[in-house]
Amino acid sequence: MAHERIPLRLVPDLRPDEPAGRDGGVLGAVEVLPGLVRAALLTRAGAVRARAEARFDPAGSDPSLVDAALREAAAVFDGQSLLGVGVAAAGVVDPVAGRIIEVNDAPALRGHPVADRLAELSGAPVRVEHRARVQVLGDRWFGAGRGRRSFASVATGDVLGVGILYEGEVLAPPGGRSGAHMTVTASGEFCTCGRRGCWKTVATTRWLRERAAEHGFSGGEATLAALVASDAPAASRLVDRYAENLVLGLATVQQLFACGLFVLHGEALDGGERFRALVESRLRADALGGGELPTVVLGEAADTGTLLGAAGLVLSGA
Template structure:
């Protein structure tokens, strides 16, 4: 079996006593890391599998990265998984793009390989725990953590608990336009149809701004056309965020992913439009952009899942 891709943190040290194990399970890929109790990633491992294969392919990928985790003797392992999950049973219920993960007992498999307790949660929801323990949400009992870019989703901490009802999803498929475009789920007008990188590129192409642009490039581009598109993108993102705020009064929204490319200008646009769209009362809504590296967001959330369970 080939060795997994493996790297040490910048300081080169092992995680040491009190280490936290973190795993991200994606269609065709498994990422693992050992983190310190302060949320510093010390070592990483990476393995791939055929998402169209059987469960044995996932078993092999987990086995490749489990050595790193077992060697660190972590307090526990948190799993941030794509798709629909059953945290109580420790299962990945279904991932549309990866039949190999359907009904996969990831917690049981990892516990046998690592010898530590394992907890599982949806990757978009669990990232709020990364922000709670290691990021801008420290000290708060209610706030929202938002994935932006190719993937869209919201994790909500409410009164100190992650909102994670059985069968619940990340919000990408909430309807924001009854007569909107057809979504990959088959319904119309889902939030993800107007507030992801795919929409941004398609809209930029239609406006003659190029079909492979980034949010950062559009923010920096001269001319009113690019500025209007950035504003429209911010408004589309707020369509979902305003609903979340109205329902749960989060107060704070931590943006991850593509929003980071937009810098202060995009952050301010989102905050301005969100404040204009929600009813008054409670604390003023704030929007911040996380400084965490994109590749670390889910891993930090998984590590936070371990701490939250102790």
């Protein structure tokens, strides 16, 4: 198969507002992470009807470990009339082949043909995408991005990345990444990719935890939620810097794509309204004008958000 860009087309006769079952069919959603498979059955309006999850040894290298976990979690689809199954996978994926290429710290997922396995298990068509990219589809069909033609969905926390809907299409060119390795500081720390100053070196949980430890915050005090709630000036300054670092990447995305709306997922939700408002005000301060002033909103809780994205992949598929 040619490795060309496949636009995610919208199917005109599928209306997510309709009650499930009218034309037959519910949505299957699967999330594949190192050591964990989550599955959910959703209505076309995005209501979760049933969930299941199964664990596997992330250190193991035998792909049958993953097969067994998929089988266990996919039992939630038994006897259902599925429109399809969307898979949100960690790591590097090949959406055309329906395969996971590589996931750090999970050798059993390397090269795993997750789409073929789930198609055998569910009897339904299966589409696979990177989890940071599908999040935007959850927001587009069921969340804060509903009705919009362009916006961005942002994964924060241990995983950092941006998914972009532009003029109704998800920007997902083969080989494209989710932005975590954009260089945001010329002489910054070394990144896991071997280069210096990537966005993820300053805007993920690891950075926050390490800086918090330097200021004497440890354990439960070193989380975004605790730092936001703290009266300590050092905590407040750290939260400000974390928001600024997040905006280093978002401002670039805004300049290139004029997304207008940014939906935050993951750790940012723990920071609540205070953190959201900080990110928005920094982003607006960096805006160069011309076009919609950027707005920042909080998305669904992390685990549901990704599953909604996977379900959105089904509605967006041809």
